[in-house]
Amino acid sequence: MTSLLFNPVYGVIAIPIIAAALLAALPGYRLTAQLNVLASLLTFVFALFLFFVGRAAPSPYLLIDDLNIVFIVLNTFVGFTAATFSASYIGHEIETGRLTPVNVRFYHSMYQIMMFGMNLALVSNNIGLMWVAIELATLTTVLMVGIYRTHEALEAAWKYFILGSVGIALALFGTILVYVAAQPVLGEGEMAMIWTNLVAHASEFDASMLNLAFVFLLLGYGTKVGLAPLHAWLPDAHAEGPTPISAVLSGLLLNVALYAVLRFKMLMAAHPEALAPGPLMITMGLLSLIFASFMLYRRRDIKRLFAYSSIEHMGIIVFAFGMGGPLANFAGLLHMVMHSLTKSAIFYSVGHVAQIKGTQRIADIRGLTQSHPVLGWGLAIGVLAIAGMPPFGLFMSEFLIVTTTFAKSPILALLLVFGILVAFGALLMRLSGFIFGEPTGAVKPAEASFVPLYTHMALVLMAGIYLPGPMVVWFQSVARLLG
Amino acid sequence: MDRLAFDMAHLLAGGLVLVSFMMIYQDRLYALLNVFALHAVVLSMSVAWQAWIQDAPHLYITAGIALVFKALIIPGALHRIIQRLGIHREVENVVGVGPTMLAGMGLVSLSIVLMLRLTEVADAFAREDLAFSLSVLLLGLLMMITRRNAVSQVVGFMSLENGLILAATGAKGMPLVVEISVAFSVLIAFIVIGVFLFRIRERFDSVDISALDDFRGDKK
Incomplete structure (x- = not known):
């Protein structure tokens, strides 16, 4: 079953790193933008192969299982569409002189290194390697957030860097604690850092040590997920960086951090006496959801608005995984995929809108459906979907989460519904402003690529109406795996 | 001999916590850098001691990195940055030495209670070492x-x-893997921070973060 001659995992990791080297060396932004798209496409194709080619047995460093295939395919797919969007976005930035060709060369190279970091984090079987990979992805995004070198961009990057480093430091401490817990059982050295080993022997570890480790890991990686008390970096980083990076941050990097949390949650679940991670995750999730929902009302900057919406949705997802059980896990997983697709689509349209209008102020963006029908309606569909309107996929996943929560704990479900409704109100209020009324500001036609935007929305719509059978089976098996 | 190894390791780890306390009340930047260099020296001694008692020669590399990078190169570079920015005379507005020290003591006792209670199974050294490092x-x-x-x-x-x-x-x-990565992360952190400091200085002629705070939140 295993064909070691062709292991697509190597492609998923190697292509971005080779591309990063090439992109750093090649001049000319048109060529490099195309190459960036091509590399991302190739990575995506290799990720798809993971479904079909037999899996190699877990090695000390690499692991492929049902759970991370979902993440990898999603990651590389959004990475590819974001690269397509980025190609048209960057062209405009060069014309208006906000970025120089040297900046762009750096940007493309960093983009691929970030993809490398995220893919590596997703396939790694070694908790130390996973930590290094997430750290790498974070550092590259810090550099990209600060790329405009304006006051605001520098502040955002600095804040992101400081908070991200604190988060990553806490996560490393948690990783060390896991090793200390595992070392008496698995012996010294590498064996005690390999995730598959850890899970297999988890029940023999010292429970209190694992508990403490999980608290640090949840706080550390939770900072990256953007969970509520530790979210301060997220809105700034989204608002001040280039929009393709906002899309990738919201759609992918948050997921990668979430993936790390889930891996350690599985480790905790494998130990009968360890603390149940559920209540912790439920609390943080609800807190993020309700806090972010209220914050949505006072936003004046369009990218910041959707950044808070990302915090809100990550809250919902973490809540769902905290509830646990096959159905809530299924819903959480579905919600995560739908949120990634929808939120990145929204950022694709917001990026073009901000370029056309020359501003990110919500008050200056009016009447989009009149001046730019294709873009305006795309944004409208995206916002409706993210607010949780049927028939989109997010409605279905939110509905599933709410109903399973009602069955287990009505009070929590009420809080959840309350948060979702508050956010719903805020988003619809903003939406009518964007879409209707007299167009303001520049009305020049958009030179935009709408393919990524509408592809994502079509997928989200399709998932809301009909989920293909094999996908349901796949998600169910992953949900069981998550416990 | 074993007893000595244990005590020595404790002494060094405890020393690191002590130097951390010393850093908290430094209100001049140069003094702060000097104490940080001391911190790095104590760390490298502690790591070297571990390398010797665990018979793990690769840890000497980590000790060397701590000594060379953190005790010499980084404080030196920051020294120059401070000089170039002309902020060496600035007294920092710390939250007040008293409350900060109290908070620090609270944190140390918290981490000791946490670690000693929770990890009774792990061997004594690992557990106490973790308590010290959590304090730091x-x-x-x-x-x-x-x-x-x-x-x-x-x-x-x-x-x-x-x-x-x-x-x-x-x-x-x-x-x-992990040790090198830790050392590397510090290096990377330094590079990134260096870039940032340079840019921040370039834009504002100030490294005071409160100057940036005006831009927090949404633009009016």
Whole structure:
């Protein structure tokens, strides 16, 4: 079953790193933008192969299982569409002189290194390697957030860097604690850092040590997920960086951090006496959801608005995984995929809108459906979907989460519904402003690529109406795996 | 001999916590850098001691990195940055030495209680070493919170990383991958911060983060 001659995992990791080297060396932004798209496409194709080619047995460093295939395919797919969007976005930035060709060369190279970091984090079987990979992805995004070198961009990057480093430091401490817990059982050295080993022997570890480790890991990686008390970096980083990076941050990097949390949650679940991670995750999730929902009302900057919406949705997802059980896990997983697709689509349209209008102020963006029908309606569909309107996929996943929560704990479900409704109100209020009324500001036609935007929305719509059978089976098996 | 090894390791780890406390009340940047260099020296001694008693020669590399990079190169570079920016005379507005020290003591006792209670099974050294390193980590965090100046935030972050290295070397046989990565992360952190400091200086002629705070939140 295993064909070691062709292991697509190597492609998923190697292509971005080779591309990063090439992109750093090649001049000319048109060529490099195309190459960036091509590399991302190739990575995506290799990720798809993971479904079909037999899996190699877990090695000390690499692991492929049902759970991370979902993440990898999603990651590389959004990475590819974001690269397509980025190609048209960057062209405009060069014309208006906000970025120089040297900046762009750096940007493309960093983009691929970030993809490398995220893919590596997703396939790694070694908790130390996973930590290094997430750290790498974070550092590259810090550099990209600060790329405009304006006051605001520098502040955002600095804040992101400081908070991200604190988060990553806490996560490393948690990783060390896991090793200390595992070392008496698995012996010294590498064996005690390999995730598959850890899970297999988890029940023999010292429970209190694992508990403490999980608290640090949840706080550390939770900072990256953007969970509520530790979210301060997220809105700034989204608002001040280039929009393709906002899309990738919201759609992918948050997921990668979430993936790390889930891996350690599985480790905790494998130990009968360890603390149940559920209540912790439920609390943080609800807190993020309700806090972010209220914050949505006072936003004046369009990218910041959707950044808070990302915090809100990550809250919902973490809540769902905290509830646990096959159905809530299924819903959480579905919600995560739908949120990634929808939120990145929204950022694709917001990026073009901000370029056309020359501003990110919500008050200056009016009447989009009149001046730019294709873009305006795309944004409208995206916002409706993210607010949780049927028939989109997010409605279905939110509905599933709410109903399973009602069955287990009505009070929590009420809080959840309350948060979702508050956010719903805020988003619809903003939406009518964007879409209707007299167009303001520049009305020049958009030179935009709408393919990524509408592809994502079509997928989200399709998932809301009909989920293909094999996908349901796949998600169910992953949900069981998550416990 | 075994007893001596244990006591020595304790002495050095405890010394690191002590130096962390010393950093908290330094209100001049140069003095802060000097104490940080001392912090790094104590760390490298502690790591070297671990290398010797665990018979793990690769840890000497980590010790060397701590000594060369953190005790010499980084304080030196930050020294120059401070000079170039002309902020060496600035007295920092720390939250007040008294409350900060009290908070620091609270954090140390918290981490000791947490570690000694929770980890009764792990061997005595690993457990106490973890308590010390958690203290160093939390004190570093405290410093990052109470300082407003970018340079001292960076120093706070590096002392936090020192705590991590102490934890990683105390955990017996922790794979080399992690140690090198920790050392590397410090290097990368330094490069990134260097870039940032340069840019911040370029734009504002100030590394006071509160100057940036005007831009927090939404633009009106």
